[in-house]
Amino acid sequence: xxxxxxxxxxxxxxxxxxxxxxxxxxxxxxxxxxxxxxxxxxxxxxxxxxxxxxxxxxxxxxxxxxxxxxxxxxxxxxxxxxxxxxxxxxxxxxxxxxxxxxxxxxxxxxxxxxxxxxxxxxxxxxxxxxxxxxxxxxxxxxxxxxxxxxxxxxxxxxxxxxxxxxxxxxxxxxxxxxxxxxxxxxxxxxxxxxxxxxxxxxxxxxxxxxxxxxxxxxxxxxxxxxxxxxxxxxxxxxxxxxxxxxxxxxxxxxxxxxxxxxxxxx
Amino acid sequence: xxxxxxxxxxxxxxxxxxxxxxxxxxxxxxxxxxxxxxxxxxxxxxxxxxxxxxxxxxxxxxxxxxxxxxxxxxxxxxxxxxxxxxxxxxxxxxxxxxxxxxxxxxxxxxxxxxxxxxxxxxxxxxxxxxxxxxxxxxxxxxxxxxxxxxxxxxxxxxxxxxxxxxxxxxxxxxxxxxxxxxxxxxxxxxxxxxxxxxxxxxxxxxxxxxxxxxxxxxxxxxxxxxxxxxxxxxxxxxxxxxxxx
Numbered sequence: 001x002x003x004x005x006x007x008x009x010x011x012x013x014x015x016x017x018x019x020x021x022x023x024x025x026x027x028x029x030x031x032x033x034x035x036x037x038x039x040x041x042x043x044x045x046x047x048x049x050x051x052x053x054x055x056x057x058x059x060x061x062x063x064x065x066x067x068x069x070x071x072x073x074x075x076x077x078x079x080x081x082x083x084x085x086x087x088x089x090x091x092x093x094x095x096x097x098x099x100x101x102x103x104x105x106x107x108x109x110x111x112x113x114x115x116x117x118x119x120x121x122x123x124x125x126x127x128x129x130x131x132x133x134x135x136x137x138x139x140x141x142x143x144x145x146x147x148x149x150x151x152x153x154x155x156x157x158x159x160x161x162x163x164x165x166x167x168x169x170x171x172x173x174x175x176x177x178x179x180x181x182x183x184x185x186x187x188x189x190x191x192x193x194x195x196x197x198x199x200x201x202x203x204x205x206x207x208x209x210x211x212x213x214x215x216x217x218x219x220x221x222x223x224x225x226x227x228x229x230x231x232x233x234x235x236x237x238x239x240x241x242x243x244x245x246x247x248x249x250x251x252x253x254x255x256x257x258x259x260x261x262x263x264x265x266x
Numbered sequence: 267x268x269x270x271x272x273x274x275x276x277x278x279x280x281x282x283x284x285x286x287x288x289x290x291x292x293x294x295x296x297x298x299x300x301x302x303x304x305x306x307x308x309x310x311x312x313x314x315x316x317x318x319x320x321x322x323x324x325x326x327x328x329x330x331x332x333x334x335x336x337x338x339x340x341x342x343x344x345x346x347x348x349x350x351x352x353x354x355x356x357x358x359x360x361x362x363x364x365x366x367x368x369x370x371x372x373x374x375x376x377x378x379x380x381x382x383x384x385x386x387x388x389x390x391x392x393x394x395x396x397x398x399x400x401x402x403x404x405x406x407x408x409x410x411x412x413x414x415x416x417x418x419x420x421x422x423x424x425x426x427x428x429x430x431x432x433x434x435x436x437x438x439x440x441x442x443x444x445x446x447x448x449x450x451x452x453x454x455x456x457x458x459x460x461x462x463x464x465x466x467x468x469x470x471x472x473x474x475x476x477x478x479x480x481x482x483x484x485x486x487x488x489x490x491x492x493x494x495x496x497x498x499x500x501x502x503x504x505x506x507x508x509x510x511x
Contacts, residue, residue, distance in 0.1 A: 101346030
């Protein structure tokens, strides 16, 4: 599938009022457990939305549902105006799993070259090479491009995995904990990259993290706990509403509040 | 578009192997060593080598490709790359054909070496054409690729995948007519032998080595091998799920 630039622009303008993700009563069961319990939320376009919550709260399941990799999803879940997992979305949504999913027995460049030809077959070799060069620079792996992935450190592997998602210039990027185990400088660089993608290309980013200080870097936040949404707001509004200084305090405040409410109804 | 994705996948699989020369050496070298060993062991009775040799030329590509494919696809499933590929605009057939193409090429190299050694140096008597022998070997390897792809869906780890080799391959080996002629087996086993694809792989090789022309029986054997390979590839493709629990 190759997208002409003008066609793409028209497409975007036409759909710009449709949110990137819209969920209503989203419920997911894994085995006997209900992991997501009737979530309602929207993810606006062209912004960085953070999906925050403790590990095991259902973040990865939510992301897998959005990209259409999760079975047993009930309720409504629309992505870029189509039901999640629709074949037409496969070239428009980029997904990076928590564990780096690249071939360890290929070099970084060979990985990118392969995924690029899967995403955009028929591109001239020179174009593909320049795309690969661009994403290598974006994740700061140019100097390790010709190393086997198995020789890279954990952080470098996750950046190689992230680079794959940047290849096709997707409209929605779903990133599952992309900054785990990275040093502070690199983390800052990546967050700057995320915001640049949103500002320059109008890309929508849905980024999960269990580190609360990353929440401050997001345009919007979805706070998830135990399969339920505690909040869907901007960081500023969240702090103002809970009269707290940090998102972390706001999260704790909301958890306590929910516990109180539960006790009151008991 | 689709052909390009298939070719890209085949190239990727071969590139992965190219970083692993030891595996390539084992895939190509072990059959040669075993055939030589067999020739040596039956040195006193060359007619036994003529009897078993062709069967082995059919069995080696099947077993080697079975092992390599089951491990390679299992890795693809456990490393998350399969989930990533299936979230991209890649058809399952592109992926499967890409694997089949890459391993098919390797099988040609392997079969060419094994046939060259057996016929050229060890004087295995071959009545039919060498090209036909090569064709049978390639079909056998595709059957191995198909079986490997299919069983990898039922293996959660490399330990389990390797155990599928005795479970899936050994019964076929015992019943393919190599040890006991298929007609001389107890009735139940003879029926079992009739439905196991390796029997036809061995039959086809034996026919090529004994008959000078392409007979109807040989054509039927080849059709059965190709048909089973396609059937199992289809089943294997059904195990590649875009949505997983």
